[in-house]
Amino acid sequence: MLIAIGADHAGFAYKEAIKENLLQKGFQVKDFGTHSTESVDYPDFAHPVALSVESGECKRGILICGSGNGVAMTANKHAQIRAALCWNEEIAQLARLHNDANVICLPARFVSIDEALKMVETFLKTDFEGGRHENRVKKICG
Template identity: 45%
Template sequence: MTNRLGIASDHAGLELKKVLVAELEKRNLSVREFGTTTNDSCDYPDFAHAVGKAIENGEIDQAILVCGTGVGMSIAANRHPAVRAVVCSEPLSARMSRQHNDANILCLGARVIGAGTAIDILEAFLEAAFEGGRHASRVAKINLA
């Protein structure tokens, strides 16, 4: 499990983000908040890029991003070379993305999954570890530059 965790959402993901923050606090994990903190309409790329930069700068190790579907956040976050963001709607994909792909950002869709499922996905993501080995050479081939 990571020591340096970030979390962000747009307005569509705000309520689910609050649930996830409460769950992380119950597990005694500290989380760096990247926004948003209001229901006012906002642009998901702003938050995804702030988190992506924090990953690149070594300020955080992993993050959770929440928007309506998780897709927009993942697209924006994956523009950062150090980021491997995945959208997951069930725990198996979250676990496998960590074990085989060394994913470092979990993206969730607040309009796609409920809070209970989101917590199960979060748990699978945080408790899994990259297996390395044959997967390491594959992960090394992801970035083009």
Template identity: 45%
Template structure:
């Protein structure tokens, strides 16, 4: 599995921890930045990771800002992205199983490293269940087609 990861300055430290965690698990990771704690704009990093997912450079994406809110909103503006803001393992698992989320967002200033690792693991170890959930995802795609 190849995962794209990106953050602003508020998520930089958590991004580095999660990148290391995934590499230790044998997951291929592409880091789209930021590369230090210098203040940057989260929409830039939400967009670049989302575009990598849509363009199939990576299978899934993980984006991080201070709360996860802003970067998830930015990522979701990219056509074809379903980015779920997750703060617990159940939501992370359901984001994939029921919503086929191709990205998750995390809050670097609201999550501890251990919980963030558990959330990431729950997300990465889940698969889309299809069935009745596929019909719902298709409806989301139809909304996207008419609105964007």
């Protein structure tokens, strides 16, 4: 499975740790940057990640910034993206199970790297439940 990943300067260290963890687990990862802790603008990384998921090039996306809000707001501007701001494993699981989220957004300043790794793992292994949630998800794009 090809996973898109991107982060701003606040999420750089988390991006690197998550990417390494995914590669060790056999995932393919497309890294959209940033590539340092130098200050950057999060939309420059969130849009390319969202586009890669929206186009079908990548199966899922991972975005990280300080609060997770900026990257989530940016990614959700794309019609086929359902980006979920997650702060614990249960939220990450429900984002997939009930909302068919295809991008997870993580707040680097508010969760540990270990927590972020667990959320990503849960997000990637959880399937969409469908059923009563199917019609709700279809209504998201209007």
